[in-house]
Amino acid sequence: MNLNQILLKNSHRVMALMLLSLHAFLIFFDKDVAFRQMFYFLSFGIFLVWQPVWRGNQKLSLVALVGLVAIGLFGFFYFNWWLTALWLAILFGLLGGRIFSGDSKKNRLIHILAASYLLAMLLLWVVPKLLKATEDLQAAEFVIFYMMPFLPLSILFIHNTLSLADDSPVVDFFYTLMLFMLAIIIILGSYAIGTLQQVNYIQVMFYTISGMAVILFGLSYLWRPSTRFSGVELLMSRYLLSIGMPFEHWVKNIATLAEHETTPNGFTQAAMNEMMKLGWVSGISWMADETRGQLGHKTSYSTEFNFKDFYMTLHSRWQMSPALYVHVKLLTQIMGEFYEAKRREETLRQNTYMQAFYETGSRLTHDIKNILQSVGTLVTAAQQTSEEDNEDLLKLIKKQLPVLNQRIAATLDKLKAPSEEKKRQEKISAWWKNLRLR
Known part of the structure; x- marks a missing residue:
């Protein structure tokens, strides 16, 4: 088993290590610069090993390589809480999109735990930092510091059922984009409500989650077809599956x-x-x-x-x-x-032609056999006839030769019939094809 197969078999454990290093990065974000930079590089490096976009045996293009290096350096020098929120939203979209795929129950459970961790850290840690409302959630710091890591830790002990031969695409663009936009709406909605209303962050969470619940309930109602409306699912499927x-x-x-x-x-x-x-x-x-x-x-x-x-x-x-x-x-x-x-x-046409050919050959063989028998009879009569009966033999030959000539001509006509019939059918087929193309 090579390294690519080992990483594929344990991709969920690599993802759990990425989330644990990301957790340490978030905790040390404002406390220690050295630890923050160390855990940033650690989490980003593990992400590159785990990322589901490129397969393990696939070579990166120069543009993709430069882009990844640029993202890593940009995050190292200019990372802030807004970029952190954007990064968590991207990870939430990548992991949450796998929940709707056709994986087994264990694999769906893995991605549900990972997406739940990211969404919880987004709402309980990152967004309060954007609103500078950390004092409103001081009681939750113990849960964030010591309880939240149990979600990615539990992923380490789940047996993955992914087959080594499974090389199908793992990113569904539609579901990933939908969940990413949902996370962005939650972030911006919470920030807008907290900035404009100047209320406690717990109230901000209540307003945001309630609003999203109402919107999702309305979408779920419109998604299914009814007697009056065909449903958003049917309208979207017509173009999403195109x-x-x-x-x-x-x-x-x-x-x-x-x-x-x-x-x-x-x-x-x-x-x-x-x-x-x-x-x-x-x-x-x-x-x-x-x-x-x-x-x-x-x-x-x-x-x-x-x-x-x-x-x-x-x-x-x-x-x-x-x-x-x-x-x-x-x-x-x-x-x-x-x-x-x-x-x-095509096979039926060939069989039909060969059947007609064999049937024609059988009839021709029978006709030629009869002609040869008639000729043989005349030859035998000529050999056994005496000189006194030469006149009678001559009359017999004159009488039978026109008949033999007609039979030979009829046999030759039958021999030409299959090729002429085939040519006639080809002409009719060509005419009909040209007529349909008009």
């Missing part, structure tokens, strides 16, 4: 291509060209049976999809989110079904 164009439009285009293209390879090429029109797609490579193809150029973000004998590798401009992955997988299955249908149609 990959650059409405789902119905994309499926309609694929169905149109399936009608116009008669061969599996032609349909696959046309479908790949249709997918390349999406703005976030950089390149596509595919393999179907013994045929291969490639469009565009490769990137560092590649995702593989397969359906039966249809394999596709999609190169995107950024990392694919779980919702987008499920959506593209569904579209791949649709293309695979159309491809299988085209294969069955």
Whole structure:
């Protein structure tokens, strides 16, 4: 087991160590500069090891590397309580977004504990520092100093059920952004109420939490469809599950291509060209049976999809989110079904043609056999006829030769019939295809 696999297996413990070092950084923020800087670098370094954006075996680009170094140096020299609140809001979004994913109950519990710790420290420690209302929560300092660390400590003793083979994306952009904005609203709302009303911080928390509860209750009521309203969920799903164009439009285009293209390879090429029109797609490579193809150029973000004998590798401009992955997988299955249908149609056409060919060959063999038997009968009669019967033999031959000629001509016409029928069908198919394209 290499280092990447060890870190992946114990990623929740690395996250817990990051939260513990962050807790020490928050406690020593105003007390000791040396300890603050030490725990800042410690927490930021552990965050870089744990971060869920880049995978362990993925190389960082120069822009990402410079950006991370700049963030670290900026936080070291210019960190204040506002930047601390922003940093906690970002971590709350990253960790809270995993709660809504399809992980197991233990993994969801891990992220619930981590998000609860961050939200509690945000409301009980960071926001009071912004409002300079620490005296209002002096009674809670014991809980903050000595009880809050038990939340990340408990994560260390939870067994993670994540498989080593699980390399799926771990950041859902929508839920992460939604929870990040929720944390920002809580911070700014508390600061605005505390600054304008000049009330006790406990009242500020009551007003803020009550207001957020009312808003969330209203959203939950509007989220579900009813008899009078289709629901915000349905309205948002129409666009959140879109990959650059409405789902119905994309499926309609694929169905149109399936009608116009008669061969599996032609349909696959046309479908790949249709997918390349999406703005976030950089390149596509595919393999179907013994045929291969490639469009565009490769990137560092590649995702593989397969359906039966249809394999596709999609190169995107950024990392694919779980919702987008499920959506593209569904579209791949649709293309695979159309491809299988085209294969069955082509096989059926070939079988029909071969059946007609064999049936024609069987009939021709029977006709030629009868003709040869007639010729053999005439030859036998000629060999056994005496000189006195030559005139009768000549009359017989003159009578049978036109009949044999007609039978041979009919046999040759039957031999030409399959190719002529195939040409006629090809002309009809081409005419019908051009008519539908008008």
